[in-house]
Amino acid sequence: MTDRILSAVTLVVPDYDQAIEFYVQRLGFDLIEDTRIGATKRWVRVQPSGGGCCLLLAKAADANQQAAIGNQTGGRVGFFLQTDDFFRDYEAFNTSGVTFLEAPRQEDYGIVAVFADPFGNTWDLIEHKR
Numbered sequence: 001m002t003d004r005i006l007s008a009v010t011l012v013v014p015d016y017d018q019a020i021e022f023y024v025q026r027l028g029f030d031l032i033e034d035t036r037i038g039a040t041k042r043w044v045r046v047q048p049s050g051g052g053c054c055l056l057l058a059k060a061a062d063a064n065q066q067a068a069i070g071n072q073t074g075g076r077v078g079f080f081l082q083t084d085d086f087f088r089d090y091e092a093f094n095t096s097g098v099t100f101l102e103a104p105r106q107e108d109y110g111i112v113a114v115f116a117d118p119f120g121n122t123w124d125l126i127e128h129k130r
Contacts, residue, residue, distance in 0.1 A: 032054055
């Protein structure tokens, strides 16, 4: 039997450096790789400091890809950032300028609040019930 993991998910962005700044500086992700591939393309991977699947930040290369920026999931929350301390991260993200679209709310599964990246993608910051 072969072990399989989901190692990366592509996130189409308008600019590599702007995306790195948001995910690394504001959310505290680790920059795993930034390798130049040709004159304009780079292989950029970022990952939450706790590990797990990484994001492959892919700069939009044409009008079709540019149109998908911020709407890759058709308007639904597309990404879920799990934390072991919701309010620690909620306050840290607010301090670093992350835009929350709602106040924290308690759900059956835990506490959650939706935030947006600068490109329009929506994320759940979530702490699951123990």
